[in-house]
Amino acid sequence: MAYDYIIVGAGIAGITAAEQLANVFNKKVLLIDKRDHIGGNCYDYYDEHGILVHKYGPHIFHTDSQRVFEYLSLYTTWNVYNHKVLGKIGDVLAPIPFNLISIEKCLVDERDALFYSLFEHYEINEEVTILEMRKSDDELIRGLANYVYENVFLHYTQKQWDLSPEELDPSVTSRVPVRISYDCRYFTDKYQRMPANGYTVMFENMLSNHNINILLEKDYHEILDVDFESGKIYFYDEEFKGKIVFTGMIDEFFDYRYGSLPYRSLVLVDEHVDERFFQTNATINYPNDYHFTRITEYKYITGQEAPSTSIQLEYPTKYDPNVSEASIPYYPIPQEKNHELYNKYRLLADEFENVKFIGRLAEYKYLNMDKVVEEVLDWIQECMEDELEE
Ligand SMILES: Cc1cc2nc3c(=O)[nH]c(=O)nc-3n(C[C@H](O)[C@H](O)[C@H](O)COP(=O)(O)OP(=O)(O)OC[C@H]3O[C@@H](n4cnc5c(N)ncnc54)[C@H](O)[C@@H]3O)c2cc1C
CATH class of the missing domain: 3.40.50.720 (NAD(P)-binding Rossmann-like Domain)
Structure with a gap:
């Protein structure tokens, strides 16, 4: 041809x-x-235990674009899926992005005073960056911003990039949000779906x-x-x-x-667990402890029913095209x-x-x-x- x-x-x-x-x-x-x-980095496949997993890290489809959603819908049907992420902060599992539930879980003693301050300064359902909160005239709000920076953002970012936040584009730090709401969804886009039979099948159809x-x-x-x-x-x-x-x-x-x-790479470690579920939700971030940044359990994302489960741990690493396990350029x-x-x-x-x-x-x-x-x-x-x- x-x-x-x-x-x-x-x-x-x-x-x-x-x-x-x-x-x-x-x-x-x-x-x-x-x-x-x-499929590139969106490739998914059934592992040896029959569980649908994503080879290159969890990929959740979310968009505000009706055009993109309708276009892909020509090639797949969808399962509605709202991704949820919890962060392990000390002994507590708290919703990420940090929201009112996270405050209730992590800052028990300060909760009432903090809620009072937040409701006085912001609208309910507003999403406020910690950069903005740090400029507040309210000491409690500045304290909350510092808490989120220290416990959710700082060490995770260092693990992710092997750089301090000061060495990264200021836009990275400035985007970290706190939600003045109980919305625990990780994304807020209009369309949040997973292709019913997986990405690879959708691509084959395309x-x-x-x-x-x-x-x-x-x-x-x-x-x-x-x-x-x-x-x-x-x-x-x-x-x-x-x-x-x-x-x-x-x-x-x-x-x-x-x-x-330069790129940052990832070592992704796949494990199979002989239990119905391993953790309470799809992704748990580990901002402060361990060398890995997060663990994802795929059955939550794909909605697959199975008696056992597959998980994936992510270890950020230096990209090096000559070292096979670090040779994929994941993140600019x-x-x-x-x-x-x-x-x-x-x-x-x-x-x-x-x-x-x-x-x-x-x-x-x-x-x-x-x-x-x-x-x-x-x-x-x-x-x-x-x-x-x-
Ligand atoms: C860990 C991780 C999680 C992500 N999660 C999400 C998510 O939840 N939701 C979301 O919307 N997006 C997510 N993304 C982003 C998503 O992966 C990208 O939007 C998507 O992969 C971009 O597609 P692409 O075709 O541009 O690149 P790629 O998928 O990287 O495809 C490029 C292809 O080019 C091929 N190629 C490269 N060099 C050569 C060569 N020399 N010769 C031949 N072939 C070559 C590669 O093998 C690859 O298959 C995530 C990204 C990462 C890294």
Whole structure:
């Protein structure tokens, strides 16, 4: 098949692009990935005990975008699922984000006075950042902000990034919220759902089109060659006249010529427990104790019924492409100098008119799944408008 598009990366970005190009534009698409499965970091599968788990950490679908929700609903039915996270603070399990129940559990003696102060200064159901609370003229509110900073945020952040909060973009600290409500949901988006049969099945449905060919366990370097002088791209040694959608690492595309963009990685440890449930809810954060940051129990998320259960512990670690267990670039590190480095690559990317750089690795940005889908749909919309103009 002569391809119109070659898409590097079969994550949700590459899959959405493939689906749209094949179905909307009737284009012939080759989708490649170096892994042995589709789905990128959203991949899920049944483990050896028959439990549906997420290979690369828990992925909860949540969005305020009706457009994204309706688009994905073409390929899956959903289970309603409101994610809940508890944090282990001392001996107590308290809702995260910190809310009125967390105060009741962690700050028993201060509760009445704190509630009085909070209701005097804020609206019920308001979400207030600890940065804002620290500026309050009320000593109790400043004390609450400091408590949350110290017990929920500080050590978790240090474990997560191996950096102190001062070394990270101020936006990271400024976002930590306290909810003046009893709402224990982790997300507040309008649509909070899980694909009823899992992400991988949803992706298989999206890719079910004879115009899409999938090539797995293939690094793009094995089939594509970029000549940076001429801007030409070669596919198996022949000049490729079609377009590329690149969802891999932007620094890798340009042979790391300005240096590597730093990432944080994760060691994910899967365990099976011969009990109906291991913990009280889907995710428990361990901000202060242990080397891991959180434990997730998948049955809560997927709604699967089974007599035993599977859990996953997350140990943040330094990303190192040469060490197999730390070789997945999970999180771009939110620091100004890294954004500046990315911008240098971005300028190079802008010169490649026939290559669309999209997705979390190509944009060096933490993006939720819905944002990735939205960006691809926006790009497809632009392509349609361009085609109409021609
Ligand atoms: C631990 C964790 C939890 C998350 N939880 C949520 C959540 O609850 N909700 C949510 O909305 N989002 C969540 N996300 C974000 C979500 O993972 C991303 O939105 C999504 O994976 C982005 O998709 P993508 O296609 O851009 O990237 P990816 O999924 O990373 O896909 C990129 C693909 O490119 C392939 N590739 C890279 N280099 C090459 C190469 N050289 N040759 C061939 N193939 C290559 C990779 O193998 C990969 O499959 C989470 C992220 C992490 C890290």
